[in-house]
Amino acid sequence: MQNSLRPNIRAMAGYTPGEQPRDGAFVKLNTNENPYPPSPRVLDALREAITAERLRKYPDPMGTAFRQVAGRVLGIDPESILIGNGSDDILTIITRAFVPEGGLIVSPTPSYILYQSLAEIQGARFQTVPYTADWQLPTPWPVRTANLSFVANPNSPSGTIIDSTSLERLAEEIAGPLVVDEAYVDFADSHCLGLARRNAIVTRSLSKSAALAGIRFGYAVADPAVVRELVKVKDSYNCDALSLAAAAAAVEDQDYLRSTRARIIATRGRLAESLQKLGFDVTPSQANFVWARRSDRPVKPLYEELKRRMILVRYMNYAGHGDGLRVTVGTDAEIDRFLDELGRLL
Numbered sequence: 559m560q561n562s563l564r565p566n567i568r569a570m571a572g573y574t575p576g577e578q579p580r581d582g583a584f585v586k587l588n589t590n591e592n593p594y595p596p597s598p599r600v601l602d603a604l605r606e607a608i609t610a611e612r613l614r615k616y617p618d619p620m621g622t623a624f625r626q627v628a629g630r631v632l633g634i635d636p637e638s639i640l641i642g643n644g645s646d647d648i649l650t651i652i653t654r655a656f657v658p659e660g661g662l663i664v665s666p667t668p669s670y671i672l673y674q675s676l677a678e679i680q681g682a683r684f685q686t687v688p689y690t691a692d693w694q695l696p697t698p699w700p701v702r703t704a705n706l707s708f709v710a711n712p713n714s715p716s717g718t719i720i721d722s723t724s725l726e727r728l729a730e731e732i733a734g735p736l737v738v739d740e741a742y743v744d745f746a747d748s749h750c751l752g753l754a755r756r757n758a759i760v761t762r763s764l765s766k767s768a769a770l771a772g773i774r775f776g777y778a779v780a781d782p783a784v785v786r787e788l789v790k791v792k793d794s795y796n797c798d799a800l801s802l803a804a805a806a807a808a809v810e811d812q813d814y815l816r817s818t819r820a821r822i823i824a825t826r827g828r829l830a831e832s833l834q835k836l837g838f839d840v841t842p843s844q845a846n847f848v849w850a851r852r853s854d855r856p857v858k859p860l861y862e863e864l865k866r867r868m869i870l871v872r873y874m875n876y877a878g879h880g881d882g883l884r885v886t887v888g889t890d891a892e893i894d895r896f897l898d899e900l901g902r903l904l
């Protein structure tokens with residue numbers, strides 16, 4: 559049967575998600591989950607949503623209630639919002655809608671590895687454009703003919719951000735749409751929602767700032783005419799009744815989001831400073847993780863030794879760009895434990 563598979567699927571390695579040990583004993587700083595619980599209103603909404611009637615029936619395919627709440631909170635037209643089963647689902651829908659087989663997807667690198675997997679699944683070409691040494695986009699932008707371009711903003715693994723004016727210029731220069739992947743934007747000083755009406759689509763995740771990685775919910779903001787086309791591509795019921803209830807409650811509770819955001823940003827500052835004192839080069843981060851590198855020694859053994867000590871961070875190695883540790887901002891106690899163990903190893 560394997561011979562019947564599309565050649566591009568057979569040829570691809572497949573995206574490897576970060577390790578998700580089921581052993582709760584790990585200090586887990588490897589996949590940028592929020593260390594704090596979701597808003598108590600989310601738990602109330604979920605309890606309310608678990609009725610036999612809600613479970614028996616299909617959910618609202620468009621997520622109308624979520625779109626209304628998010629539209630009000632973000633000050634945008636609910637018709638410009640597309641719901642997704644995590645923002646990865648949204649990225650898949652956009653790729654399927656815009657990129658023909660043999661088409662071209664472009665992304666600056668190093669960045670989110672999934673963009674390449676999406677190109678491979680689609681049978682499209684994938685071209686990377688290296689970030690400059692200080693994590694900006696090169697000017698002039700070298701590939702204007704792409705069917706789709708992805709920029710993670712803030713970027714992973716660097717945690718850096720490109721200003722909205724530069725992205726607006728880029729969206730105007732290129733042929734196919736620019737996807738501004740704002741999975742981490744709630745930890746940043748600025749956002750690009752205002753670009754969503756031009757040649758750009760902004761995507762968001764509730765996995766990080768809203769502490770709902772287990773629920774799977776993301777959304778896109780785009781011109782309503784584009785959203786209507788994307789709806790044709792998505793699974794009819796791509797978000798279930800429970801995730802829709804949780805997502806609406808999470809977005810509505812902006813006070814809670816602000817308070818956990820402030821705690822994470824404070825810990826991020828302390829983590830970056832402490833890593834620098836331990837001899838790491840730390841890129842200033844606008845996300846809920848930091849990218850830490852060393853010029854004097856390999857970091858893979860540190861990752862491995864930390865793991866043996868039940869602390870999980872993400873080791874990443876990008877061809878042509880070198881390697882580093884991407885460390886999620888955990889609670890203060892988790893970060894203290896991480897820094898203590900790391901200090902001992904050094």
Ligand SMILES: Cc1ncc(COP(=O)(O)O)c(C=O)c1O
Nearest residue numbers: 644645646670710741763765776
């Ligand atoms: C840049 C970026 N975009 C999107 C995602 C996917 O987020 P979600 O959990 O909403 O699918 C991630 C997850 O780590 C990410 O790093």
